[in-house]
Amino acid sequence: MKQIRSLVLREKRDVFLSVMFGFLAGMGAVALFANSGYLISRAAVTPALAILTITIALLKLFSFTRALSRYGERLYSHRATFTMLSNVRTHFFKKLEPMAPRISQRFRSGDLLSRIVGDVESLQDYFLRVFYPPVVMLTVFTATIAVTLYFSPVTAGILAAGLLVTGWLIPSWYAFRQRKNAADVREARGKVSTEAAEFLYGFQDLKLHQRLAHKEEELLQQSKHYVSQQAEAARRRLASRTWNQTAAFAVSWLVLASGAALTAAGQLDGVFLAMLVMISLTVFENAVPMAAYPSYAHESRRAAGRLDEVMADEASKIPEKEEKHPFPETAPEVEFNNVTFTFPDENRPVLRDVSFHLPKGTATAVVGASGSGKSTLLQLLLGIYIPEAGEVKFNGFSTRSLDEKDIWRHTNAVLQDQHFFYGTVRENLQLADETASDEKLEEVLESVQLPYLSLDLELREKASDLSGGEKQRLGLSRALLRDTPVWLLDEPTSSVDASTEQHVLEKIYQSASRKTLLHVSHRLQGLEDMDQILVMEDGKLAEQGTYSELMKKQGVFYKMKQTEAELFMTG
Numbered sequence: 152m153k154q155i156r157s158l159v160l161r162e163k164r165d166v167f168l169s170v171m172f173g174f175l176a177g178m179g180a181v182a183l184f185a186n187s188g189y190l191i192s193r194a195a196v197t198p199a200l201a202i203l204t205i206t207i208a209l210l211k212l213f214s215f216t217r218a219l220s221r222y223g224e225r226l227y228s229h230r231a232t233f234t235m236l237s238n239v240r241t242h243f244f245k246k247l248e249p250m251a252p253r254i255s256q257r258f259r260s261g262d263l264l265s266r267i268v269g270d271v272e273s274l275q276d277y278f279l280r281v282f283y284p285p286v287v288m289l290t291v292f293t294a295t296i297a298v299t300l301y302f303s304p305v306t307a308g309i310l311a312a313g314l315l316v317t318g319w320l321i322p323s324w325y326a327f328r329q330r331k332n333a334a335d336v337r338e339a340r341g342k343v344s345t346e347a348a349e350f351l352y353g354f355q356d357l358k359l360h361q362r363l364a365h366k367e368e369e370l371l372q373q374s375k376h377y378v379s380q381q382a383e384a385a386r387r388r389l390a391s392r393t394w395n396q397t398a399a400f401a402v403s404w405l406v407l408a409s410g411a412a413l414t415a416a417g418q419l420d421g422v423f424l425a426m427l428v429m430i431s432l433t434v435f436e437n438a439v440p441m442a443a444y445p446s447y448a449h450e451s452r453r454a455a456g457r458l459d460e461v462m463a464d465e466a467s468k469i470p471e472k473e474e475k476h477p478f479p480e481t482a483p484e485v486e487f488n489n490v491t492f493t494f495p496d497e498n499r500p501v502l503r504d505v506s507f508h509l510p511k512g513t514a515t516a517v518v519g520a521s522g523s524g525k526s527t528l529l530q531l532l533l534g535i536y537i538p539e540a541g542e543v544k545f546n547g548f549s550t551r552s553l554d555e556k557d558i559w560r561h562t563n564a565v566l567q568d569q570h571f572f573y574g575t576v577r578e579n580l581q582l583a584d585e586t587a588s589d590e591k592l593e594e595v596l597e598s599v600q601l602p603y604l605s606l607d608l609e610l611r612e613k614a615s616d617l618s619g620g621e622k623q624r625l626g627l628s629r630a631l632l633r634d635t636p637v638w639l640l641d642e643p644t645s646s647v648d649a650s651t652e653q654h655v656l657e658k659i660y661q662s663a664s665r666k667t668l669l670h671v672s673h674r675l676q677g678l679e680d681m682d683q684i685l686v687m688e689d690g691k692l693a694e695q696g697t698y699s700e701l702m703k704k705q706g707v708f709y710k711m712k713q714t715e716a717e718l719f720m721t722g
């Protein structure tokens with residue numbers, strides 16, 4: 152919350168002007184109605200013409216002041232709100248950006264995104280409904296009570312008591328009652344958004360398993376529950392407003408009654424009575440926003456708290472590097488020295504004491520059973536995670552001292568999940584190189600055996616109009632557009648048929664020749680030309696060597712080859 156407050160106060164000029172115009176508008180209204188009350192009473196006792204003229208002129212002055220100040224208040228308060236919102240967005244984006252790779256693995260991404268967007272949006276109410284209404288209310292009331300004190304201390308006392316009731320007592324009572332309701336609304340909203348996302352993403356599977364109607368019913372129930380929680384919240388907000396206004400009216404009646412009694416007792420000049428009643432009727436307009444204050448204050452506090460929680464998530468932070476070394480511009484040698492690694496919040500280490508060395512400009516294959524830790528090796532190489540023990544090094548520099556953005560800039564990483572955006576094939580390819588000409592783009596599509604794909608073809612969301620193998624090849628063609636010293640491939644052709652795969656991989660190896668390449672491979676064929684093969688088994692490096700060395704050794708790799716051959720024969 153401290154951060155949000157300091158982001159608001161960064162807009163000092165607009166904050167000051169909104170408060171000042173808010174105060175002037177409030178005082179303008181009080182003065183306008185007070186003056187009207189006075190004018191009506193005064194006119195009844197046929198005063199000098201000069202008094203009437205001055206009072207009527209003041210009436211006009213106050214109504215202009217009120218209208219112009221209200222305009223100024225709206226203008227500056229909304230400008231402050233939008234500037235603050237953009238400051239908040241930029242502030243959180245800057246903080247989140249470096250954490251993004253890890254954050255997306257730790258939280259459910261759709262959930263997190265809608266949560267962050269929702270929380271940032273709800274902070275727009277902070278300035279308009281939490282920060283400055285109490286300031287305006289207090290200043291207007293203080294000035295009004297001070298003026299009223301001059302005419303009637305009793306009325307001033309009643310106004311002060313009214314301020315206490317409408318500005319503090321009723322909002323606090325309402326805040327106490329709605330606390331649980333606000334949590335219920337939030338919980339219901341979270342459930343609806345999760346259910347809706349699951350329903351949309353899982354639509355096809357639900358249909359195939361004939362569970363669509365069941366899931367639809369669940370979603371409908373959640374949605375009904377959410378609507379009823381919202382209605383309850385709205386009812387309570389309305390109740391608070393109604394009580395607030397009832398209290399304000401009661402105060403005006405009290406002012407009238409006490410004023411009448413004081414006039415009868417000769418302690419108040421009757422000509423001021425209407426003025427005092429009008430003051431009490433107007434000044435409470437400034438207490439109206441206080442009815443909704445607690446719910447907005449609570450919501451802003453929660454939103455800021457949740458945003459802080461994501462920012463403070465230690466496991467998602469990439470540790471600050473004490474000394475940053477530049478990433479090598481030419482193919483580096485890579486070392487894993489006794490690397491042990493456990494994912495955050497997990498107990499079992501995924502990699503245990505793994506050591507190997509990839510000489511510069513060599514091609515290495517990583518093979519092993521599913522879950523043996525192959526992809527994790529790539530995540531450590533990309534600096535997304537830092538090992539808990541041991542070092543991952545490029546040319547002798549540990550990933551602890553390399554900037555992860557520098558690693559990504561110098562690495563062609565084709566991971567298992569490639570994302571494609573809604574847009575043309577050209578736009579999706581130009582993510583890798585925005586200056587690439589159409590000829591160049593067509594050339595890379597040709598090399599991955601996708602010559603038939605038009606650059607103008609509009610891809611649907613997540614490229615759902617392409618086959619799995621086509622998507623993988625499109626991902627590889629993006630890599631072919633970048634010339635980097637390191638290549639990391641994680642099963643980039645697992646959905647491609649064997650003959651196309653062979654052709655595509657040849658192209659990739661050709662482009663990556665003399666670069667340092669690590670290829671996590673699901674198949675054991677075509678590894679003969681690799682400079683070395685790493686065999687992973689249950690988080691450990693079981694074997695390492697060239698194809699012929701491993702075959703000669705007749706160890707784990709040899710057995711895997713035999714099993715694959717048997718499956719191939721029986722298949």
Ligand SMILES: Nc1ncnc2c1ncn2[C@@H]1O[C@H](COP(=O)(O)OP(=O)(O)OP(=O)(O)O)[C@@H](O)[C@H]1O
Nearest residue numbers: 256494497501519520521522523524525526527528
């Ligand atoms: N983000 C994560 N958080 C927690 N555990 C994870 C995470 N990612 C992977 N794991 C676990 O780490 C282990 C190794 O996973 P990894 O993806 O490295 O295996 P892999 O050898 O690449 O498997 P595959 O061939 O199926 O892709 C698995 O047991 C997996 O469940």
